[in-house]
Amino acid sequence: MKLWGGRFKREADAEFARFNSSFAFDRRLIEADIEGSLAHAEALAAAGILSEEEARRIAWGLNEIRRQARADKSYLDSREAEDVHSFVEAQLIAAIGEPGYKLHTGRSRNDQVATDLRFFLRSEIDATDELIRDVQRALIELAEANPDCVIPGYTHLQRAQPILFAHYVLAYFEMLKRDRERFTQVRARVNQLPLGAGALAGTGFPLDRESIARRLGFEGVCENSVDAVSDRDFVVEFIGAAAIAMMHLSRLAEDLIVYSTAEFGFIELSDAVSTGSSLMPQKKNPDSLELIRGKSGRVFGHHAAMLATMKGLPLAYNKDMQEDKEALFDTIDTLAGSLKVMATVLRNVKVDCEKTRASASSGYSNATDLADYLVRKGMEFRKAHELVGQLVMHAIEHGKALEEIDLEKYATFSELFADDLYDSIKLESSLSSKQAAGGTSPESVRQAMSKARSEIDRG
Secondary structure (H helix, E strand, O other): OOOOOOOOOOOOOHHHHHHHOOHHHHHHHHHHHHHHHHHHHHHHHHOOOOOHHHHHHHHHHHHHHHHHHHHOOOOOOOOOOOOHHHHHHHHHHHHHOHHHHHOOOOOOHHHHHHHHHHHHHHHHHHHHHHHHHHHHHHHHHHHHHOOOOEEEEEEOOEEEEEEEHHHHHHHHHHHHHHHHHHHHHHHHHHOEEOOOOOOOOOOOOOOOHHHHHHHHOOOEEOOOHHHHHHOOHHHHHHHHHHHHHHHHHHHHHHHHHHHOOOOOOOEEEOHHHOEOOOOOOOOOEOHHHHHHHHHHHHHHHHHHHHHHHHOOOOOOOOHHHHHHHHHHHHHHHHHHHHHHHHHHHHOOEEEOHHHHHHHHOOOOOOHHHHHHHHHHOOOOHHHHHHHHHHHHHHHHHOOOOHHHOOHHHHHHHOOOOOOOHHHHOOHHHHHHOOOOOOOOOHHHHHHHHHHHHHHHHHO
16 A cells, blocks of 8 residues: 555556665564553543544554564565555555544654654664673673783884783773763764654644653654654764674674784684684684674665765655665674674783783783883983983894892993882883772772673663
């Protein structure tokens, strides 16, 4: 059944009809469409447009459609429709007859689809939050399992300063924390009701929009009918927040891929999240992480596509906006799959703490601590930086670590050097000195892990 056609003399071209149809993908909104229609029917009855009996029959018919859709997965596959809205209406009329024709009174597909999409996305945001939270939980578990493990911290992928592995892991906890905050903010803007905006001018019937909003769990109503039907900011925002989350997952994936190589050897991925080579029997490939890294670009593309789609649209609704759904649905699925797999990967990581410690102890990563030692002795930092750079050059030329240079040689660079310099450049001293809030000292990291655990347990 078509929801339009009275002013047309001939049928649409078959190829165009297929091109125009969105039922293949927007049928995913069927639960949201039924809930919105139930609320709309109640509002029509409250306004005296439907009789009590008509409203009862419509509610029965809608619930019967939902029951069949839930019970039989092929129920939707066996039917054709322009979109999910026309499908539900056609099935309703077939089930209850005349009252079904009245359901669309005071409603347009423009405000109907906007309502469905917001109703649907609201629950998907809640599900996404739970998935991000599980990745955070897996990060905490990994940190707690390796509380004393030391790794080299990197800048420019060059060894910089030693840090605790748990400190490194909690950096990603913080990133995901911001992701959850972003989705919470998006949800608040999603949770406004467009229904009652009609095609663009509002409805000519006395429908209580605030009551409908309460019935459907929306926090308020869209204030302008033109904006209500033409707004897809919430879709762009969700995909944007998902793109940032995928960027974080991709960065973590890249780290773990690099750390699992023979060249680094910091971690080993279990067989559960690895694959082999069809040719080289010795290979163990981090495909789980590579797929996450690859899929990030897919979500970035959806974000760019939605911005490009919306950028030149005149107000109010345009059929271009039908393109929002496939981008949104694929983003939801891609992010959900990536989060689930990342949580699994993190629970299948084994850290070689001996190897990471040996790496953290080499490469002159204690040079900054040596400069800090001179600063504490009274030297200006910029001068200390220059002097330690010269010492590092001397050590490189002679194939020595900083702790292997004897005190007499140190004295030729500065009279401030004394026996206590060696304690100041030990690995443990380097870590324990970083006691400022947010630093990598063991005590700071223990507090950070405890705080993260409390946050995640609270939800």
